[in-house]
Amino acid sequence: MASQQVLYLHRLLMTWLKGIRDVAESGRSCVEMDGDLYRFVLKKANYGDGGTYIVKASNCHGTQKAYCTVRVKEATNSSEWDFKDAETSLNDLSERRVRRFNKDVPGPVAAPPMATVSGKNVVSLSWPKPNYTGGAPILAYKVEAWLLGEGAIWIEVAMTCITSTDVYNLKPEREYLFRITPRNKYGWGESLVSSTPIQTVSRTGLPHFHRQLHPQIKALEHTDVELLTEVSGQPTPLVEWYRDGSKLDGVKQPRYELRSIGSDCRHALTIHDVQMETDDDSKFTCEAVNPAGRVATFSRVLVVTDQRVAEADALFRQQLDGLSGNDRMAMAPQFTMRPRDRRVQLTFPVRLTCQLIGCPKPDVTWYHNDSAIIIGDDERHSYSVDGNFHTLEIAATKFDDAGIYSVQGRNCSGAVGCQCCLVVDGGIRAYVMPFFTHELEDRTVSEGGTFSLIARVEAYPAVGVLWHRDGIRLRPCRQYDMRLESDGTVALVVSGVLARRHAGVYTCTVTNEMGQVSSNARVTIRQRPLAIPSSSLDAISSDHDNIGETSVAPRFVQKPTEFVEGDALVVVCEVLGDPKPEVRGKQKTKQYEYLTLVAI
Template identity: 20%
Template sequence: IQCSCCPRKIVSVRVCSTLHLFVTIRGRPEPEVKWSKEGDTLSERAQIEVTSSYTVLLIENVNRNDTGKYVLTASNCCGSKSAFINVKVLDSPSAPTNLEVKDVKKDSVSISWEPPLIDGGAKISHYIVEKREETRKAFTSVFSNCMRNSYKIDNLQEGCFYYFRVLAVNEFGTGLPAETTEAIKVSEVPLPPGKITLNDVTCSSARLSWEKPAHDGGSKITCYIVEMQAKGDDTWTKCSESKALDAIIDGLTKGKEYFFRVCAVNQKGKSEPKCLLAPVIVKDTSTEPMISLLSNTFSVKAGNDLKIDVPFKGVPPPTATWKKDCNALKETSRVNVSTSDTSSQIIIKDATRIDVGVYEVTLNNSVGTTSAQIFVNHNVEPPKIILEDKFRQVVVVKAGDLLRIEAVISGHPNPTVFWLKNGRNIGTTGRVEITATKTHTSLLIRESVRKDSGQYTLTLQNTGGTTSKAITCKVLDRPGPPAGPLEVSGLSAEKCTLSWGTPHETGGAEIMYYIVEKCETSRVAWTLVYGDMMSTTCKITKLLKGNEYLFRVRAVNKYGEGETLESDPVKAMDPFTIPSAPTDVEVTSATNEAMTICWKTPASDGGSRISGYIVEKREKQGIRWVRVNKKPVYDLRVKASGLHPGSEYEFRVFAENAAGLSEPSLPCPLTLGVLLFFQKKMLCNLKDYESQE
């Protein structure tokens, strides 16, 4: 077999052109010729011509799939012989292989793939990554120049379904795409459930409840799994599965301690478990019902709604029954009764005179029974608050003065009075005195200070409703401390930067400036740095290296200097050190007057860039080291000249950065300047020999 193209060489042909393989053959008797394609079937488009002396394989309009090894086999009764020709069709590549989704988060997906089986006869230059939402038909480009075989696709919409595809690119164009077969939902496992609460324990069961996870991972929570572990046991066992936010765990052993934890489950899997903080001791905690009514008298105006709420306690939760005027209470479209584990409630819409009377609620559980009577009257006056005009604006007092807030009140039955400051209940204590009568209430604060500034709320409540009035008070005083912490940044051996926040309590006046001071921890006295700093950040200079400092800041308004905000102690040190010594110092060339010294960079630059190197020399009999280069060199070699002929020298190197010089390197071995010295000595010996002759 004799190929017109050299065997084992690659025949390259452009896509859409014609592949023409001509091979000369001979044999006696005339051989039988067979063409094949290794690892694949021969294209149906292949045209084969065979004569007694040659054979031709012709494929028109070739494409990337025609790439491969073509094998020609000639055989007769005397034997057989084969030859192969590698054909490469120059085309865009085929689709990448093994496209996989590696990791799915709530807003990102990571994919990976392998190179195409057919590269189109040219090196793959890069890949194009595209995405498509399930509800859309067109793909959009994510990254058009990916050089690796993996990519993380960010900024996806949580909970949406996406398809992804990858295309390889070579110099002939963009190849076929590899696409994910199924839509990928962008989500992850949910966060753990919220707080777990033990609601009830009996001698054989426990009832737990929990809060929803802060985030469902982008996929709906399908259920919650409750697991338990007996004290002393190492394994967790599944004890309940619930779609609600609570579960009852039965079959517990009395007297044993159990740990419980809850996992949330979505389409992606289980969340991390949330554990009940304390172990549960299985014991009988039954208690008889107990009613805790604030008032047993209610009033209602005709036409208004009546709401009677009876809170109670009891284990197991008791059942509630209601009576009116000694008869069982009938529920109608106007009268509704609802009972939970902690309260029983009656709501009567559009109350009339027939709804007035005595109501009785009876609670019953396995431990006991209790009841309470509630009286409903029909004369109700909602609470009302009347304030003087001066309390409708901001009430301003100076520090140390008396702060007094007064109001006229009314309502039937007599309303309950509550005073709050910034949303928190306050009562008579220390400097604060609260008084209340049927028609009047007042709040007195003696020797007021800056912290007494804020919003005070007067709230009245009775069966007719609730009403509130807010009064804003401002105490004029020196400001409070600046908002912390006092942060120290940019610390070096000589300077640093301080920053802080404006005070939460301004003392009722504008902050004019700040006073900044410093103090060495080894001293008692504070030193003024800035006496009129207008901003909330400043630079401190002239620190002493190695000393430890404290800094403090206080705000100033027109009433004086406020409280100080102090920093933690800090030491004035550079954030870097001297470098380590250079290594492998050696003489690479030498003459009688000069030597070239080389070395390697230090193992550590001390955190600051190496700014240069200092080289020193010393003769064999010498004691002192002498500097070779006047200025630091930046290369890793230097030439030492001006040496004494015939003398031996050793050299050492220092590295230098912003912190200073390193320790010296280990000296190189003693080196003799020999070249010119021996030349002169040989010349002298030759002259002596000639004179003797």
């Protein structure tokens, strides 16, 4: 089935595994060795033998693993056609295929991963889900990187349960290939490698407009208008122009002339023959994009017919352009981008970034749980400023790094602050899909009594628990006491049971981010025979023999029961008395609805 050749200097210990189970000890398997060649043979393979196999070679210097995915094809059995008709054989064949596909490792992701450089030595990856999941949910994706030019070695760089991730701490100015491998509960599936290498950069800078477009321009009809801006960034950004959200093409639309001036830092859009019908109140946007991000500036062009209005507007814009930096008005700090909540795996790096503007430029301080972060106290913390962007980076996170992070900007005009939450967990390997260590058990109880359904579950992270009876969801009330203990015990306690309301199949469904499981139990209610006290019967019989001589006070033999939301309201009671009692009912209280029956 699979072979592995190993070069070694000291004695090797070879282990053959499927999941965590040693398959070399099976009665159908054997391991053959011929010099440095090891061969694992599995006889009479069946559907259950499909999956991911691991061979582990160990000696005193360390351990090395190799993986192999095995799929077992369906064998043709022509003898079935001698005993069954064609339709039955085809149905059986289809059922076997369904069973096989529902217990299989996943196929590769639907398309190669897409990689973009999103920052200094940082690559953002995204990929679609596999078309074939093996009949089970995808639990994780393993992301591996191969640095071209330094040996054919795949190195695991991330493990995630979603179809995107950021890869940090890559080498600058180098080319990488990335490989994605999906996994379900049956094992690791097939891998898929990115189609083209991605090259990292040594440093990046978000595009910055040194000259913004004027928010509004009043242009005289049938004249030319020029929109001029200046932008820089590292790498050099790509600049594009839009009119009301539609990209402008200077070739197909000759009225719009797009050009770069000088060293590609200054960009201009000239609108020839401005027209009232087409250009009036149009929004023109200049957008600059590079791997570090995307910025834009816009101007709204208003076409006028009065030349004096256009000249006054041109003079006003000229005065604005002539203002020096010292003439700018003071402005209190304000956030144009706030740091967002993050969740990170233990030992992985994380970045918290915000964008803060103000005049003069504000001083920025970061806090962790109300304690100021001082760069240098912990070598894992680093702080960077890129224009108006302020970034706090934690190189290798610990559980103690979790908490509330706040950032405060302050200048002579005021101060502003905001906060975000950082969660540090054990990563996808620490996640556990819910499973019952003790399932629900059937119960038999007498009518009017109390029963408990108890199970125990293990899962990570926290779970949600739902209870159903015959498919109808149960909600907490005075009769249903639902409990979830810290040790994983889930319980449902039902009191005052009735045969017609509480008998049936109870289902406990436990769910977390990794999946859900259910456990069922049947509850049987023994009905209590209706017993009328003999003294009451004797009294009634005696009263019937002596009508008019003695009366008997009313007495409830069967009292009405309690109802909850969703039940049909049918009130049944039985009353004895002579003369025949008159039964009246009334409703009271607003929080709970009661029917009070009075026998007179």
